[in-house]
Amino acid sequence: MTFPLNRRSALCMGASLAAATALPSWAQAPANLRFAAVFSDKDIRADMMKMLAKDVEKDFKIEVFLNSTLFRQGTELVALQRDNLEMGNIAPQDISKQIPAWSLLTSAYLFRDANHLNAFFASDMGAQMKKMVEDQLKVKVLGPVFFGTRHVGLKTKKKINTPADLAGVKLRMPPGDSWQLLGRSIGANPTPMAYAETYTGLQTGAIDGQDNPLPNVQNMKFNEVMSQIVLTSHLVGYDLLTLNMKVWNSMSPEKQRAFQAAADKAIAWSTAEHLKREKELAEGFKNQGLDVYTPNLAAFRENAQKVYLASAEAKEWPAGMLDKINGMK
Template identity: 30%
Template sequence: MTRITRRAVLGACAALAAPATLRAQPRTIRWGDLLPATHPQVRMIDRIARELREKTAGRLEIQSFPGGQLGSGRDMMEAVSTGALQLTTDGAGALSAFLPALSVVEAPYLWRDAAHMAKVTATPVFARLNGELVARRGMRMLGVTYYGKRHLTSSAAKPVRGVADLAGFRLRVPPVDVFRAMVEAWGGRPTPINFNELYLALAQGAVDGQENPLPTIHAAKLFEVQKHLVLTGHIITPRMPIVNEAFWRSLAAPDRDAFEAAIASAAQWQDAELLRQESELVATLKGAGMEVIEVDVAAFRAPVLARVPAQFAERWGQGTFDTLAAL
């Protein structure tokens, strides 16, 4: 008679249990962002992570890396393209470094408001651009979120009350050529600086001012190093969750569906939260010591529209700017 030892029984149990244990291990998904952890865009990622964990019974686990922990926006998009990072969030202008035609989605004075901008996802233009991004760079846009209406800020020594005050003004912009062209149309000196270096650059006087949406100005505490808030409203910025295509296709179809649903739900919250903050933040920033300057927006718009759409028409496609503006 074969003697069954305790060691044999334990070994058999371990062998049987091992596959189930391995299957239960969550798949870790890294998502990088330039913005601080308090910004609604990063809180959106946290909401997506919670919902996705619940809907997949813990199979998919998102780890968020805010505040530029994984490098500049360009660094993170490069990493998503190669598959070293699964997701990041960035603007259309920044993403145009990989697909130049995408910069039209973040063109100055294109969108009327957040609802107008949201219409772009249903257009053939967006579908074509997304297909080209997948084919050329192995990345996919999973939607469009509202990042906010961009305004100028300036140092105490450089108040901006009209376009003429921007002559020779050193304005920090993202490393995006459409932004540079906009500032040049105003007569300013565009100065590209990575966002995670911006606070220090302003504090040291390397630039005279910068431009961003109100929630970003507040979350990054730029009011500590800028005196004037200039309400130009020059760009309504979209920001897109960007995923590595090979990783995306490696997910089971139900998990992709759960992911998309979580993004849609969290993005809806984020957009509403940013709009709520924008409605309050002018007063908040004024209370923090900034002088709020209301300018003639039409005077800022005119030189930009006279120059920028024509300058980029070949890249964007003839008539694309006007087609999107008319949505």
């Protein structure tokens, strides 16, 4: 059956076709963003990503790939740079491989706590360091994601009070020069090993210990193959929530503001949850039979400072920034 086509119906049809081929932005399909991270689905940060995905779902569909299933640990940054990945959880140590000045932000005992960390990244100094990443690596830094303060966990029952007590101890550290320097700065023999292999490494004796925040210890069940946790507090652990710069630049200013606000909200929630979990876990691990104690922190700080200031990395640090960070309240 056919219908006569008069001028009025032709105009209506033309308008309909125009609407179909030029849909408003709110009617377009959400852009797909793949997010890659080393952490597991039991991690608080996995829930952080669910929160972020929910808040931006009108414009973006975030696909989350955890446990290094999409890219192996340490390769996520290059994937972002090569436009093979849209979002990533990036360790500052990976950034320091390409921007040596960033090694300052990976040094032991630099930040006192999560508040100090966040205050730095909200400051002009933080903006300067983020701009380096955006200009040189073409990656957008949405913010630092605190995941707990790193402590030493050991299989051996040897009591640790000073860095000298860690001499010869094979301490698992992630691969990379910044991580190895961190291990040496607290007196240990750093042993590069992937995060996913750490449990087996402890179990088999390939390593004597590992350093991670308490929530990570629980998530990965490292406590099952350790006898003690030495509360060295040698590094305020954080990664960076990042976005491929082409993706960021493709957003309108309005969408950029909305995406950043959603990221800030999710990160703040994650930080609060990690702080709460840390307090609970210190007592919980004691109740499970692990020896949990605080060593001579002054000795650890002094040793770390000496090692870092004598390192080649320190020569690349922005002039005066260390003192300014130390002077922040």
